[in-house]
Amino acid sequence: MKKLLFLSIFLVFSAISAQEAIQLKSSVRHTIDELRDFVSIPNDALEHADINRNITWLTKKFNERGFNTSVLPTDGESLFFAALPMEDSKPTILFYMHFDGQSVDPSKWDQPNPYNVVLKAPEGDGWKNLSFDELNDDINYEWRLFGRSTSDDKGPIVMFLNTIDLLKKENKVLPYNIKVILDSEEEKSSAPLAKAVKQYKELLKADFLIINDGPVHNSGKPTVIYGCRGITTLSLTTYGPEKPQHSGHYGNYAPNPGFQLAQVLASMKDTKGKVIIDGFYNGITLDEATMGILKSVPDDETEIKKNLQIKTAEKVGNFYQEALQYPSLNIRGLGSGWIGDKARTIVPESATAEIDLRLVPESDGTRLKNLVRKHVEKQGFFITDKIPTKEERLAHDKIMTITEGTVTNAFRTDLNNPYGNFLVETLKNTFKEEVVQIRIMGGTVPIAPFINELKIPAFIVPLVNPDNNQHSPNENLKIGQIAYGIEVFYNILSTPKL
Amino acid sequence: MKKLLFLSIFLVFSAISAQEAIQLKSSVRHTIDELRDFVSIPNDALEHADINRNITWLTKKFNERGFNTSVLPTDGESLFFAALPMEDSKPTILFYMHFDGQSVDPSKWDQPNPYNVVLKAPEGDGWKNLSFDELNDDINYEWRLFGRSTSDDKGPIVMFLNTIDLLKKENKVLPYNIKVILDSEEEKSSAPLAKAVKQYKELLKADFLIINDGPVHNSGKPTVIYGCRGITTLSLTTYGPEKPQHSGHYGNYAPNPGFQLAQVLASMKDTKGKVIIDGFYNGITLDEATMGILKSVPDDETEIKKNLQIKTAEKVGNFYQEALQYPSLNIRGLGSGWIGDKARTIVPESATAEIDLRLVPESDGTRLKNLVRKHVEKQGFFITDKIPTKEERLAHDKIMTITEGTVTNAFRTDLNNPYGNFLVETLKNTFKEEVVQIRIMGGTVPIAPFINELKIPAFIVPLVNPDNNQHSPNENLKIGQIAYGIEVFYNILSTPKL
Known part of the structure; x- marks a missing residue:
């Protein structure tokens, strides 16, 4: 079985050498350890003290990587901000992620404590528990980490931190200034965000925004999303x-x-x-070029309908992506x-x-x-x-x-935006496959305040597996997605925009 | 205030002499005492032991009045049956009432124990508690007895018993044979009744059926009901x-x-x-004569709509009684x-x-x-x-x-049925006012088994006040309705059908 999985890893990460694969694996291993530590701090945004403990952890971890950090007070829980030293000549990327998580009902989880990460391997239709010692032998990218916020959204934060380590180790000179804003109330609709972005507008100023939240397309392919409803x-x-x-x-x-x-x-x-x-x-109105992009998304609608157990979808669009417009x-x-x-x-x-x-x-x-x-x-x-x-x-x-109810407006960045083109090209070159481009996703991410205040293009670059049980019991992160996430961050941060 | 009420009593019971009024009042007083005793035995049909205790009480009380009694086993709780010695030459009236009551939630009542009758007098928009000693002075027919089943349906049973006492006291020879069947699961839809009526068909045989359940018409006038939906x-x-x-x-x-x-x-x-x-x-189809009866019901639709707080009723009929057809x-x-x-x-x-x-x-x-x-x-x-x-x-x-769900069919006795005419005439002569004749009432009384098996005409002759909070907290019985009920029973039982 190990051989087969080793092969599948090479299929997904075909763009890297064996040497790089080993380095990546070591980085994945460190990410797992650090993520276990981070997840162990409960992060229900209804518990103020928990949010503060998470901020303390983040401050230490970002400081260790050379970031300047700030805690930004808001009308609700504070936001966390980090930035590497700035150089005026470089364009600035602002990353948005969040460290709060949905409430947990431990009785509904298949593990005693949702904040205590459990390692599991697929077995039949289910899962079997593994000791973390198994990772010393070899890391299987099909294995998963089960725990609250492993995917939504602590996993991506820790992937980001470990990418910075990797870039430093290789003495890469980054062609960008980097800012990171981490939300503490995303699962509570980010109520304080709009006012806070206005207040900290200067601090948050950037050339474009990348949101690392939510799962990649169901096909598992690299995904860039231009907007959300x-x-x-x-x-x-x-x-x-x-x-x-x-x-x-x-x-x-x-x-x-x-x-x-x-x-x-x-x-x-x-x-x-x-x-x-x-x-x-x-x-x-949907012009021909737009329809082309919509149709290029590899949705398997027969599969979607089988999963939903419906014969026919509502006739708003002729297919899933069109309906979302x-x-x-x-x-x-x-x-x-x-x-x-x-x-x-x-x-x-x-x-x-x-x-x-x-x-x-x-x-x-x-x-x-x-x-x-x-x-x-x-x-x-x-x-x-x-x-x-x-x-x-x-x-x-x-x-x-x-x-x-209140209105959270939609946002949609133009499909021809040069930063979007840069992201799509970078992902395509990294993974040597077509990138799924989603013009607008069905759900709602509270990003509108950034778009409205900062007037910058925004893109969602999701990193985690689609079947991660986000918001539900047994939330999990596939270990292969950690490797994917590190590769995504690494290549975006080290590739100059043309 | 007492003078005014004394007057109002004479208005309602204008057909009786001062001597009779005093005798009636003494009978009302005894009914109150006996009803307090009867209500004190909880009667939730979900409690088998309570139902049995009620049957013991009923057996004693009917035996005391010279009735032969039987407990009739069914698929559920037993029915109670009583009959005075029969004479073949006389027509037989079968009375149906029930002694079970709706469940109670004492926290929602304005008295500690719904099975402990409380005497109250109207005061402003509400009520003030009275000691039962006040009844020794004079009985005010506007006062009320609050407790579960005071109205639905123990009150009528005790009125019936006290009418028998009154008839005996006056050595009246009754022109009817009298049978009484008392249901124990009416508030649970009388599920065992259909089979039981079939089983005890010979015992229950009668010329007509009188149901004493539910309230008189909202106008407070004497009421005879020919059917129910x-x-x-x-x-x-x-x-x-x-x-x-x-x-x-x-x-x-x-x-x-x-x-x-x-x-x-x-x-x-x-x-x-x-x-x-x-x-x-x-x-x-509703012929002219039927429409005449429907229109003669003194419904105050402006008042009904004001109570329901609706502008317009559904347009099934042109008025309330027509809608119910x-x-x-x-x-x-x-x-x-x-x-x-x-x-x-x-x-x-x-x-x-x-x-x-x-x-x-x-x-x-x-x-x-x-x-x-x-x-x-x-x-x-x-x-x-x-x-x-x-x-x-x-x-x-x-x-x-x-x-x-299961079907409980409607029943409707012909408006021209001679027993119906007898009841209407008797009530009219007793109270010297027009009798409200309801062709069919909106609600459902589980009487269909009797009609189907015994093939006899059936009539509902309600005795209690319309605002009795039946099925709800603070169920009550107006003391004036006790006098009314005794008068109804007395005159039906002592007037030969023409």
Whole structure:
């Protein structure tokens, strides 16, 4: 088995010599040790003391590598900033990563402590635990490290630190100034970030931004992402009788809030899943070149559908990447009365739909929310942002309470941006294969404040495996991705932009 | 204040002399004492031992009044049966009441123990507690007894017992044979009743059935009810991706189960609340005479709407009583993903609507459920009664799991039935006012087994106040309704049917 895996490593990292492969492996080994140490410090952003302990660790580690570091106070948890000594003549790269992690429920993990990294090897459909001593013999790139934030996002931070070591060892002169900003509330939506970026604008000034967060494309190929969708939310509530009523006494007399809600929701989409609210998709055009890039992404849609267990996808785009170019309208929750064992024979007093809207640069969140609001109004609803008063109830047949969430706008860097070209070329040369270019990814990364304040191009260069169980129990990092990440950082940092 | 109330008593019971009023009051006083004793025995049908203790109490009390009693074993809790010695020449009345009660949550009551009756007087918008000693001075018919089952349905049982005492005291020769069947699982839908009525058919044989359960019409006027709607339920579930998915990654790609459900629900009713499923209202015709009876019910719809806080009722009928002549289609519950604080940005894996259908005699429950099923099929859904398999998911775009509840059919005795005429005339003569005749009430009383097996006319003659908080905390019985109930029983039992 070891032979086979040794071969597979050479397939992935075919661009490097045997000598370099050995050096890389030693760097991977050091990264594993340092990552175990880093993960052992809990990093739930709800625990202030934990965040501080992580900052102390980061300060020591970046200082050791010759960085100047600062702790940047914000309205919430502090940000961590590090920079190598600057030279005015060089372009500056700003790296964004985060060191906070999702909360853990240890009872749902296959290991006693999610902050205590466990080494595992694939076995059948599952995993078997290994002692870390096994790494002394040989490092198998199929093995994985299980623990909170191994992938999201402590792993990339430690890969970065070890790349700096490697570059120093080889006395490489870096053609860039390097700044690093590490977020402490990314898993809590980075609420303080917008204000902080404004406040520390001068400090953060750079020529382009690289975000090392999230997984590479499902195909496992090198990936550069030019943007991400934004998000906003709406909560829609309709009303029946003021208190739940016996469905015998008032069934087909008291208006049913569930039917009212169903009717307005049904009017928002056609049966194929396309939004039919006036103007919802306005402003979006996809030219031939763009369509080419979208089609070049090696998505296996048969596999995606098999995984989701769906026959047909919603017909917003003709294929997955095309669908992501449009804003979405999603019912993330529905509630009225009770369901299942708790169901009671009542006419409920209200019915609520929780909506999320994923945004693209052409669809401003506030504009979209107003379109939804207008659409509801056209169906004859009186709209309020509060629970309706008795007077309002007696004056209007159909009432909807609409409350709105905040808007995180989308961002998208031009596909022809020279820094983007540089990243794609560098990855292509490093791994000798085509780079997956994602024009916009479906999810939302809170990067908009950087784009808005610093006015610089931004790119997501993900480093970890797609099946890392991010945000869930049994989060993990494939050891091969550590080698991948070090190679990515090494080649970006040592290759001058043409 | 006492003078005013004394006056109001005379207004309600104007048909009786001052002498009779004093005798009635003494009977009311004894009923109160006996009801306190009866209520003190908890009667949650989930507690077998409590039900048995109630049966012991009933056996003693009915025996004391000269009844022969039996405990009738069933598949669940036993029924209680009592009968006065029979004479073949007389017609037989079967009375149905129940002695079990809804579960209690003492923390939600304004008294420490819901099984410990508390006497209260109205004060402002609320109530003030009184000592039972106050009843020695004078009985105020506006005062109320608070406790579980004071109204639903122990109160009527004790009124009945005290009426028998009164009739005996006056040496009345009853023109009827009297049988009494007391249910022990009414609040649990009387599941064992159907089989038991079949089993004890000979014992229960009678000329007509009087059900003393539920409140009189909201107007407080004497009320006779000829029928009640039946009920059945449906649970409808639609499907999205097999597991909840990140709404960024799969929003406008993975089908949303909430929209699918909304669209099929929306297609079942028009925007005014009328069911538009083919054939749903088939077979229902209301002739002029029937419309006359329906219109004669003194419903104050302005008041009903004010209480429900609705502007317009669903347009199934043109007024409340007319609406009740039709079956209903009610969404009693909706659920998908999470709402409120727990809302998460996911495409949920499923969405469920819980439906109840209230039935009228023209709309058989099984037929209506099949109409709904056909309607769903016409919208392009593949229907199953289980969670769909992976193969089914990959083979069909729209899947709905439909599960069905049992059917309790409606019953309705003809408005021209001579026993009905006798009851209406008797009440009219007793209280010297028009009797409210309800052709069918909205709720469901599990009486169908009697009607189906015994093939006798049935009537609901309710005795308690409409605002009795039945099934809820602070259930209560207005003392004036005790006097009313005794008068009703007394006059029915002592007036020969013409």
